[in-house]
Amino acid sequence: MAHPLLHILPEVEQALQQGRPVVALESTIISHGMPYPKNVDTAIAVEDMVRSNGATPATIAIMDGKCYVGLTKQQLELFGNAKGVWKVSLRDIPYVLSKKLNGATTVAATMRITAMAGLKIFVTGGTGGVHRGAENSMDISADLTEMAQTSVAVVSAGVKSILDIGLTLEYFETKGIPVVTYGQDQLPGFYSSYSGYPSPLRLDTPEEIAAMLKTKWAMGLEGSVLIANPLPPSLEIPKDEMEKHILTALAAADKEQVKGKEITPFLLSWLAKHTAGESLQSNIALILHNAALGAKIAVAFAMQTK
Ligand code: PSU
Ligand code: MN
Numbered sequence: 001m002a003h004p005l006l007h008i009l010p011e012v013e014q015a016l017q018q019g020r021p022v023v024a025l026e027s028t029i030i031s032h033g034m035p036y037p038k039n040v041d042t043a044i045a046v047e048d049m050v051r052s053n054g055a056t057p058a059t060i061a062i063m064d065g066k067c068y069v070g071l072t073k074q075q076l077e078l079f080g081n082a083k084g085v086w087k088v089s090l091r092d093i094p095y096v097l098s099k100k101l102n103g104a105t106t107v108a109a110t111m112r113i114t115a116m117a118g119l120k121i122f123v124t125g126g127t128g129g130v131h132r133g134a135e136n137s138m139d140i141s142a143d144l145t146e147m148a149q150t151s152v153a154v155v156s157a158g159v160k161s162i163l164d165i166g167l168t169l170e171y172f173e174t175k176g177i178p179v180v181t182y183g184q185d186q187l188p189g190f191y192s193s194y195s196g197y198p199s200p201l202r203l204d205t206p207e208e209i210a211a212m213l214k215t216k217w218a219m220g221l222e223g224s225v226l227i228a229n230p231l232p233p234s235l236e237i238p239k240d241e242m243e244k245h246i247l248t249a250l251a252a253a254d255k256e257q258v259k260g261k262e263i264t265p266f267l268l269s270w271l272a273k274h275t276a277g278e279s280l281q282s283n284i285a286l287i288l289h290n291a292a293l294g295a296k297i298a299v300a301f302a303m304q305t306k
Contacts, residue, residue: 003116005097009070012058016118019306021055021298024069024114024122024152029287030059030076031085031104032265033125034280035272040080042284044073046291050123053295058119060110062088062096062103067113079104087261089142107154108146111224115150120213120301122152123294125287126160126190127226128264129168132250139263140171147224148175153213155294157286158188158195158228161239162246162267165195172226173200178216180209181228182293188230191282192239199228206293210300229293235285237278245275 002008008016015022025046030039047057058070061079071079079085079102086096088103090112096103105113107127114122128141141163147154158181159168165187172179181187181199189195203209213225249270258266272280 005067006113006117007064007066007068008117009058009068009072012056012070015056019302021121021295021302022058022119023050023055023291023294023298024110024117024119025050025057025059025291026107026110026122026124027059027061027071027079027104028087028106029125030079032087033268034283035269036081038280038284040077042287043076043080046123046287049288049291050295053292053299055295055298058117060105060113062086062093062101062105065097065100067097067116069113069117069119078102087265089261090146091142107143108141111146111150111152111154114152120152121155121294121298123155123287123290125283125290126156126158127154129159129163129165130171131263132162132164134164134167137259139260144168144171144175147172147177147226149223151217151222151224153225153227153297155227155229155290155297157190157231157290159190160264161190161192161195161242162249162264165189165197169197169200175223176221177224177226178212179226179228180212181230182209184230188228189239189242190286191231191237191242191279193230193233193236194239196239206296206300207304209297210304213297213301214304227293227297229286229290231282231286231289235282235289237275237282242279245271245279248274
């Protein structure tokens with residue numbers, strides 16, 4: 001019996017019952033990470049990418065007092081276009097659920113619901129992390145604390161480069177969260193294939209990644225693994241070029257005194273506007289690319305844990 005606060009889409013329920021691979025997807029990236037209508041088109045394309053790589057997609061969001069695991073196309077449209085959709089991190093879940101509001105879930109909140117539904121593989125664009133200047137602002141995403149305790153793998157393009165990647169890597173180490181880059185030695189930098197930081201770990205096939213996940217959890221080591229998937233160089237924005245834009249975006253956020261949960265959506269939309277949509281294009285490309293890898297890992301994981 002599923003948890004009474006979960007609403008599982010029949011397509012997902014069936015896949016779960018038959019032991020077929022399912023990939024969880026977040027909804028903050030739809031409601032707060034990209035402009036309409038590209039956000040809805042991307043959400044649908046990401047689901048299709050998961051399907052064409054052999055797994056069932058389950059986009060996660062909060063509605064009608066329930067945690068939805070799997071959304072219909074109409075519901076994806078609602079989360080992409082409706083006004084007043086909450087950005088729900090872990091702390092917001094009980095408020096948004098009990099007031100029956102519409103909530104788009106961040107990496108942290110999506111992971112928790114993913115785990116409740118018994119899923120293991122989750123795909124996003126990039127995770128939250130330690131913000132630049134966190135030594136003053138104390139702004140560290142709840143994505144990190146959640147990754148330390150919830151046993152769901154996160155497939156991403158690395159840590160968003162608007163953050164302090166070095167400090168975020170230190171945090172992952174402290175919390176015992178493995179960071180594995182797929183197919184190269186250097187950690188990717190979200191919009192770019194390189195971050196300037198070596199990746200703590202590297203694996204080259206979805207099967208090896210699935211085996212590592214299985215081994216981690218078999219050891220009783222609870223928590224996530226961050227799987228960082230570099231964008232192909234043809235789709236990336238070179239690191240140095242992007243860094244200039246990020247510095248201007250951070251200065252704009254500072255000037256407008258943007259704080260707390262508003263900062264990430266502010267920076268992402270500022271960057272999309274000021275790179276003539278180039279950052280948005282690479283954000284879309286990277287999430288599709290992650291969806292394909294995530295599905296392959298989910299397929300391999302299902303085979304290995306049969
Ligand atoms: N990755 C993207 N776009 C996004 C996000 C990640 O490509 O919009 C979202 C995720 O939901 C992530 C959140 O969990 O940003 C982090 O927000 P914060 O820094 O406020 O914790
Ligand atoms: Mn924050």
